[in-house]
Amino acid sequence: MNHISINEIKEWDRFYRGNFINCLSGFKPVSLIGTINQNAQPNLAIFSNIVHLGADPALIGFINRPLAAGSHSIGNIQAIQQYTINHISSSFIEKAHQTSAKYIAGVNEFDTTGLTAVFKNNFKAPFVAESKVQMALELVEIIPIKDNGTFLVIGALKDVFVDKKNILADGFLDIKKSGSIVSLGLDSYHTCNDGERYEYAKVDVEPTRKT
Amino acid sequence: MNHISINEIKEWDRFYRGNFINCLSGFKPVSLIGTINQNAQPNLAIFSNIVHLGADPALIGFINRPLAAGSHSIGNIQAIQQYTINHISSSFIEKAHQTSAKYIAGVNEFDTTGLTAVFKNNFKAPFVAESKVQMALELVEIIPIKDNGTFLVIGALKDVFVDKKNILADGFLDIKKSGSIVSLGLDSYHTCNDGERYEYAKVDVEPTRKT
Numbered sequence: 001m002n003h004i005s006i007n008e009i010k011e012w013d014r015f016y017r018g019n020f021i022n023c024l025s026g027f028k029p030v031s032l033i034g035t036i037n038q039n040a041q042p043n044l045a046i047f048s049n050i051v052h053l054g055a056d057p058a059l060i061g062f063i064n065r066p067l068a069a070g071s072h073s074i075g076n077i078q079a080i081q082q083y084t085i086n087h088i089s090s091s092f093i094e095k096a097h098q099t100s101a102k103y104i105a106g107v108n109e110f111d112t113t114g115l116t117a118v119f120k121n122n123f124k125a126p127f128v129a130e131s132k133v134q135m136a137l138e139l140v141e142i143i144p145i146k147d148n149g150t151f152l153v154i155g156a157l158k159d160v161f162v163d164k165k166n167i168l169a170d171g172f173l174d175i176k177k178s179g180s181i182v183s184l185g186l187d188s189y190h191t192c193n194d195g196e197r198y199e200y201a202k203v204d205v206e207p208t209r210k211t
Numbered sequence: 212m213n214h215i216s217i218n219e220i221k222e223w224d225r226f227y228r229g230n231f232i233n234c235l236s237g238f239k240p241v242s243l244i245g246t247i248n249q250n251a252q253p254n255l256a257i258f259s260n261i262v263h264l265g266a267d268p269a270l271i272g273f274i275n276r277p278l279a280a281g282s283h284s285i286g287n288i289q290a291i292q293q294y295t296i297n298h299i300s301s302s303f304i305e306k307a308h309q310t311s312a313k314y315i316a317g318v319n320e321f322d323t324t325g326l327t328a329v330f331k332n333n334f335k336a337p338f339v340a341e342s343k344v345q346m347a348l349e350l351v352e353i354i355p356i357k358d359n360g361t362f363l364v365i366g367a368l369k370d371v372f373v374d375k376k377n378i379l380a381d382g383f384l385d386i387k388k389s390g391s392i393v394s395l396g397l398d399s400y401h402t403c404n405d406g407e408r409y410e411y412a413k414v415d416v417e418p419t420r421k422t
Contacts, residue, residue, distance in 0.1 A: 001374060002372070003332065003370060003372055004371045005369070005370050006269065006367075006368055006369050006370065009368070016381060017266055017269075019383040020378065020382040020383070021265075021269045023384035023385075024269075024346060024368070025263040025271050026261060026298060026344075026386065026393070027240055027386070027391065027392075027393045028263070029237025029238055049264075050236050051262055052232070052236040052239070052259075053260075053274060053356065053361055054232075054358075054359040055228055055233060056221075056228065057358070057359065058217065058228075060235065061274075061356075063264060093407065093409075094409065101414045101416075102414060103414055112414075120214075132212070133235070135235060140358055141358060143363070145264065145272075145363075145365065146352075147264075148268065148270055150264055152363060154356065154358060157220070157232070159217065161213070162213060163212060164213040167231065170226065171223070171228060171229070172230040172231070172399070173231055173235065180238065184386065184406055186411075187408045187410070188408045188409075190387070190403040191403070191404045192238055192402070192404070193402045193403070195395055196304065197399045198308045198398050198400075201309050201312040203313060203323075207305040207306075207308050209305075210398065
C-alpha cells in the first residue's frame with residue numbers, strides 16, 4: 001500500500017488526476033437518461049453517479065455536472081418534469097459511451113448513436129428500446145451542490161419496464177440476467193459476475209449465505 | 212418486457228418492494244465507512260450509495276439513511292468531521308455485510324466482525340486494514356433530503372492508500388486488481404470482469420475501444 005496525499009494529487013496533470021479520482025468512488029451503476037425539450041426534441045446522455053434514495057416512496061437520485069459542462073438533460077428535466085433511466089447492456093456500450101460527446105443543444109443523440117427512442121404509456125420522455133431495465137421518473141427536486149456547482153436530481157419512480165421472469169421470489173431483480181453493466185472512471189465498462197446473497201444481518205448471529 | 216406501475220408496486224409487501232426497488236438503481240459501489248466518536252469508540256458500517264461528485268476539488272458523496280434507521284456513522288462524522296471510505300474485496304464480504312446488523316451505539320463493529328481497525332497519518336477515523344483502496348475524508352457538508360429524511364454527506368478527499376502498481380499510465384486506478392466488488396439490492400455482492408475502455412467520445416467520430 002502506498003500513501004498518496006491530496007497535496008500530491010493536486011500537483012498532477014488534470015487528465016491524470018481526473019482518471020484517478022473518478023475511479024475512487026468504485027464501480028458505478030451506469031445508465032442512459034432520456035429527456036425531451038419543449039420542442040419535442042429528444043436528448044440522451046450517459047450518467048454514472050446514480051443513487052438509490054429510498055424504496056417508499058421510491059426515489060432515485062443522480063448527479064448532474066455543473067451547467068457549463070452539461071446542461072441539456074437537466075434543462076429538459078426542469079422544463080418537462082419527466083425523464084427516463086435506462087440500464088446499459090454489453091450489446092450497446094459503444095453507442096451509450098458515444099452519448100457523452102459534446103453534441104450541441106438540439107442534437108438528438110438517439111439519431112447520432114443509432115439507439116432507438118421509444119415512447120410509451122403516455123410518458124413524454126423517450127425510453128431506450130435496447131435497454132432491458134427502463135424506468136419512468138417524475139422530477140421531485142433538484143438540489144444544487146454549492147461546493148462544486150453540481151446538482152443532485154431526485155426523481156420519483158412512476159413506471160418500470162423489465163422482464164418479470166428476472167424478478168426472484170422475494171422481489172430481488174436479477175439485473176445480471178438483463179445484461180446490466182457497471183462503469184469505472186470516465187471510460188471503462190464492466191460486466192458483473194453471479195453474485196452471492198446473504199441473509200439479513202443480525203446482531204450476535206453469524207452471517208449466512210442465501211445463494 | 213413487462214410494465215409495472217408505481218401503483219402496483221405500492222401494493223406489494225414491503226420486503227418484496229424493498230428488494231425490487233433497491234435493485235433498480237443498478238449495481239452499486241460498496242464500501243465500509245469508518246468513523247470514531249468523541250470517546251474514541253470506532254464504528255464501521257457498510258454503505259452502497261456512493262457518488263463521485265468532482266475531481267477538483269476531489270469530492271465524494273454518500274447517502275445516509277434517515278436518523279431513525281442509521282445515526283451512528285453520520286453522528287460521528289458530524290462530531291469529528293473526519294471519516295474513511297474503504298473498498299470491499301471478495302475476501303471479506305461476509306464481515307462487511309455483518310456491519311449492517313443493528314448494533315447499539317457504542318458497539319465497535321471492528322470487534323464484532325473481526326475486521327482490523329488501523330490508524331495512520333494522524334487521522335482520527337479508523338481505516339479497514341483488509342481493504343486495498345482506503346481513503347481519508349474531511350466533512351464538507353451534510354445536505355438533508357427533505358423528501359424522505361435521508362442525507363447526502365459530502366467529503367473532501369485528503370489521503371488515498373492504494374498499491375501504486377494498480378495505477379495505469381494515464382492515472383486510471385484498476386480497482387479490479389485491488390479486488391473491489393459491487394453490491395446489488397440489499398444483500399447481493401458481485402465481482403466485476405475485466406473492462407473495456409473507450410477513447411474520449413467526440414462529435415462525428417466513431418467510438419473507439421482503447422483496451
